[in-house]
Amino acid sequence: MVGLRFDLRDTPPGSATLRAELRAFLAEQGKDWGPMERGYSWMGFDRAFSREVGKRGWIGMTWPEAYGGAGRTALERYVVLEEMLAVGAPVGAHWIGDRQSGPLILRLGTEEQRREFIPRIVSGELAFAIGLSEPDSGSDLASLRTRAEKVPGGWKVNGRKVWTTNAHRCDFAITLLRTSPAPDPRAKHQGLSQFLIDLRASGLTIRPILDLVGEEGFNELTFDDVFVPDSLVVGEIGKGWEQATAELAIERAGPERYLSSLPLLTAALEDLRAEPAAAEMVGRLIARAGTLRQMSLAVAGMLQDGQTPAREAALVKDVGNDFEQALPERLRDLLMPGRTPPEVLEMQRIMTMVGRSYSLRGGTREILRGIIARQLGLR
C-alpha cells in the first residue's frame, strides 16, 4: 500500500523455550504486582526487577558479546519484550537503555563509551532517561533552547528539560541540546548535538512532577552551568537531529505500542463470563490485538534485516495507540461495579488515566499522522 510494506514474519524457531523461561520468571517476579504496577507497565520503575532481568541475559540481547551482549537476534529480543509487556511488567529501569541509549552508544559512541556504559546497561544497573522535551518545545522538538557551550575539557549546559520520565530515579539522561544557534529559523535542525548527562551532576536540579494518576512519573530538569565532559558527547557535534530522529524511529517500533492495556483484558476475562454482551466485544479486541501483533512483528523483522522502517513504525504506533486506548473504554461498557472484582475496576480506572499518554509520548497522534500523510504523498 502506497509505499508501506508489512511482510509477515515468524518468531524464531525455538522461541517456545525462551517463552517458558520468561513466563516462569514473570510469574515469580509478578506475584505481588497489583493494578498499579501492571497499569503503569513500561513507565513503572523497579531496579531490583531490572537487575534480575539483566542476570538472565535479557537486556541488550542483540548486542555484541564483546560488550556483554548476548549476540541474539532482534526477533528473539522481540519475544522477550512482548512477554514482559503482555503482563505489564515494570520494565522502566532498563527499558530505555535497552531500547534506545544502548543501541545509540553502540552505533555512534566512542570505544570508551561502549566499554563504560554497555556492560552496565546489560546487567540492569544503569537506568536512562530521555531528555528531549522542553517547556516550549514539544512536537516542535527542533525549536529546543537548552544550550551547551564549549568550555575547556567539555561543555557548560544551561536551560530546562521537562516531562523527563523517571529522571529522578535514573542515572543518566540522553539529551538533545543546542550547541550552536540555528543559522535561520527554517534551519533549526542544525546546530543540535546529543549528550549523555550524569543525573547527579552539580548544577542540575531534578524536580518530580506529580501526574494525573497521582504518581511522580516525570520531572523537570533545570540546568544551571552543568559541566559535561567531552567524553560524554555522543556522535558528532551538530549532527544531533539526524542521530535523535533515527533513535525515535527505533523508539516507535516496539510492541509496547499496542500492548499497554492488554493486561486489563487478561484480568477482566473471568468476570466477563457473567456479561452476555461481552463475547462480541472481546472477540473484536482479540482479533485486532492478533493483527497488530503481526504488524509489530513485521516491523521488528525489518529492523532485524537492517532496514529503518520509520514510516511503518509510525503507522503501527498510530493504529496500536488507537487500540490500546480503546480497550479500557470498551471494557468499561461491560464491567459492573458490584460484580466485577475491585482490582479489575481499579486497573480500568488507571488505564483510563494512563491511556491518555499513549498517543502523546514518542510523538503525538497528530504528528504521526502527519508523517503518514506525507508518505501518502499529501503536502
Place this chain on the structure above:
Amino acid sequence: MSDDLRAILLDQVEKLLSDAAGPDLLRANERGEWPAALWEEAEALGLPLALVPEAMGGAGLGWGDAAALWQLLGRHASPLPLGEGMIAAALLAAAGVAPRAGYLGLAVDTAPVVWGRRAAALVQVMGETVALQPGPATRQGRAGFAREPADAAAPGVPVAEGRLPPAYGPEAGMLAGALLNAARIAGALETVLAMTVDYANTRKQFGRPIGGFQAVQQLLARCAGEVAVAGVAAGQAGRAADRHGLAGATFEIASAKVVCGEAAHAGAEIVHQVHAAIGFTDDHALHLFTRRLWEWRDGFGAERVWARRIGEAALARGGAALWPDLITRDHGEGEQ
C-alpha cells in the same frame, strides 16, 4: 507456491484486470451482463481451477496464494465471480469430485449464489458434504449493496457428491468465503485510498489542494492505518490456512473478517468524506468500490458473527490463557 511464482501469477492477473476491468465493466455487471470475455481469459490462465490439486487438473495453489490473488481482485472491485468459482472448485476437488470446466457457482448452506444464472454447475456445500448440482441456478435477484446477480440454488439431484477431509471441518464454505471477502476488502481499500489521495491532491478549495489541509491529511492517515491493518489480517489468515488447514485457521480467518469488516467501514467513511458530493454521485467510480466494501463485510459472516466466536472461545479459556493462546498460533516456535 514459492514467492517468485506467486509474484509471476499476480503480475499476470494484474495485467488481465487492468486491461479489462474498470468502471464500465462493473456497471455492466450490475446491469446483469455476464463478463464473458474476462471470464474466458481467466479460464485461459487456468484461474478458476487454481486451487485444485495438479493431479485433478488444477494449479495446486494454496490458500495464501489465493488470498493474495483475491486481494488483487478486490483492488479492481472483483468484476467477475472468480473467487467464488475458485472456492467451489477447490472444495469439490477436496471432497474427491473432479471439478468441471466453466463457472462453478458456490452455494454455501442456503445463501444465494452469485451469478448462479450463468453457472455451468453448482457446488453445494453443506457442512462437510459437497455436492455437484447441475446448473444454472434459478434467477432470483441482485445482491444488496453490490447489485450483482444473486440466484437461488435449486435443490436438484446431485450429479456427484463427496465429503471434505477433516482439515476442512464442517464450516469450510463459510471459512473460505470469509477469507475471500477479507482479502477483497483489503484490496478494495487500497484502491479507494489511492483514489482519494489523488483526488485530495487535485481538488482545490481556498486556493490550494484540499490534501494540504491538516484535517484532510489526518483523515487519510487514519484511513491508511486501516488499509494496512486489513492487508496484514488477510495475509495472516491466508498463511494460517496454508499451515493449519481451513478449520485450523478459524481464529485467523475470523480475526481477518472482523478486522477487515471494521476497516471497510472506517475506510469507506473517510474516502466518502474527502470526496464529498462528487463521490456521492452515480457517475463517480468511488461507490463501485465502497458498495462492495459494504457487501463483502456482510457476506460470509458479519463482524459480530466471527467476533462472538473468538470471544466465546476466549471467555471459556479464561484470562490466564489469553496471551499464551495468541502465541500458540505462531509457527514452529518449538522447533530448534
